[in-house]
Amino acid sequence: MPTVLFAAPSLWPEYQEALPAALAEAGIAARLVTEAAPEEVDYIVYAPSSPLQDFTPYRRTKAVLNLWAGVERITGNPTLTQPLTRMVDPGLTEGMVEWVTGHTLRHHLGMDRHILNPGHVWDPTCPPLARERPVTILGMGALGSACAEALRALNFPVTGWSRTAKPGCLHGPDGLREALSTAQTLITLLPKTPETENLLNARTLALLPRGAVILNPGRGPLIDDGALLAALDAGQIGHATLDVFRVEPLPQDHPFWSHPNVTVTPHIAADTRAITASKVIAENIRRGEAGEPFLHLVDRARGY
Numbered sequence: 001m002p003t004v005l006f007a008a009p010s011l012w013p014e015y016q017e018a019l020p021a022a023l024a025e026a027g028i029a030a031r032l033v034t035e036a037a038p039e040e041v042d043y044i045v046y047a048p049s050s051p052l053q054d055f056t057p058y059r060r061t062k063a064v065l066n067l068w069a070g071v072e073r074i075t076g077n078p079t080l081t082q083p084l085t086r087m088v089d090p091g092l093t094e095g096m097v098e099w100v101t102g103h104t105l106r107h108h109l110g111m112d113r114h115i116l117n118p119g120h121v122w123d124p125t126c127p128p129l130a131r132e133r134p135v136t137i138l139g140m141g142a143l144g145s146a147c148a149e150a151l152r153a154l155n156f157p158v159t160g161w162s163r164t165a166k167p168g169c170l171h172g173p174d175g176l177r178e179a180l181s182t183a184q185t186l187i188t189l190l191p192k193t194p195e196t197e198n199l200l201n202a203r204t205l206a207l208l209p210r211g212a213v214i215l216n217p218g219r220g221p222l223i224d225d226g227a228l229l230a231a232l233d234a235g236q237i238g239h240a241t242l243d244v245f246r247v248e249p250l251p252q253d254h255p256f257w258s259h260p261n262v263t264v265t266p267h268i269a270a271d272t273r274a275i276t277a278s279k280v281i282a283e284n285i286r287r288g289e290a291g292e293p294f295l296h297l298v299d300r301a302r303g304y
């Protein structure tokens with residue numbers, strides 16, 4: 001019977017019923033514990049906040065199963081030599097689709113004009129239709145492609161950009177230029193890697209149509225903060241809705257808090273949901289026990 005160490009104590013209350021239920025549903029008899037001697041542990045369920053940071057003694061561990069989609073806080077850990085999986089959770093994806101479509105529609109429909117209308121201005125200007133408002137998504141993985149599908153269902157023309165070539169998606173530096181050139185709304189759903197850091201900088205922000213709106217639920221370091229503030233002040237960027245930051249919580253004196261054209265949301269775009277995520281963890285343990293390949297393996301050289 002495999003020993004599964006749940007190494008994210010602050011999350012245990014959410015998982016203490018959901019994970020045993022998912023393991024039972026997957027037909028896995030496992031010893032699920034919150035503490036164990038390293039030499040007994042077959043699988044580690046992990047979150048970046050876990051106190052466990054030295055994986056060296058976990059020599060029999062078959063996989064570290066991350067509860068987060070993003071892995072930048074773990075890929076650089078030199079003690080982690082075991083296979084690492086990241087979270088692709090239908091519940092998390094659903095949340096991201098809701099955040100992205102909600103904030104896209106806020107800006108598309110100009111909702112603020114009517115919600116915040118202290119002067120009671122009667123401005124009957126109708127917004128264009130979604131079909132006239134091109135959206136670009138940088139990062140067409142699990143989350144970006146689900147958001148693209150939802151936005152296309154609302155008739156937004158969606159251009160996607162990813163690292164590798166795939167059908168219907170742009171890639172590479174020329175692809176980026178093309179993807180940015182039409183983006184009235186730009187959504188960044190890239191992982192943080194050495195290649196994606198500061199991808200949005202003074203040069204690339206200038207490639208966007210004037211007044212473009214940026215939604216960043218990916219990671220803070222994808223955007224050069226200073227370049228974004230300058231582009232907002234110059235009117236090149238009309239609004240930025242940011243969920244993720246270089247430092248979290250966003251420091252009180254950061255200019256994003258007070259900028260009139262910035263909306264800060266506190267890293268709440270999407271959360272891993274215990275019920276659905278437990279099924280993903282259980283399936284990977286089932287695979288590990290059956291000698292089958294793990295789902296959502298992280299390529300550490302690539303960084304995601």
Ligand code: NDP
Binds near residue numbers: 195
């Ligand atoms: P995936 O790994 O499924 O997708 C990542 C996408 O980014 C892929 O399309 C990949 O390209 C592309 N990509 C990676 N590197 C590059 C690059 N150098 N150039 C161009 N494209 C690149 O990740 P998810 O969709 O599951 O998650 C994306 C990110 O969302 C996470 O890493 C995390 O940072 C963030 N996130 C934020 C949350 C929040 O609450 N704010 C919640 C969950 C996740 P390719 O397809 O070619 O591999």
Ligand code: OXD
Binds near residue numbers: 067068070272
């Ligand atoms: C994640 C996140 O990576 O919540 O899962 O940001």
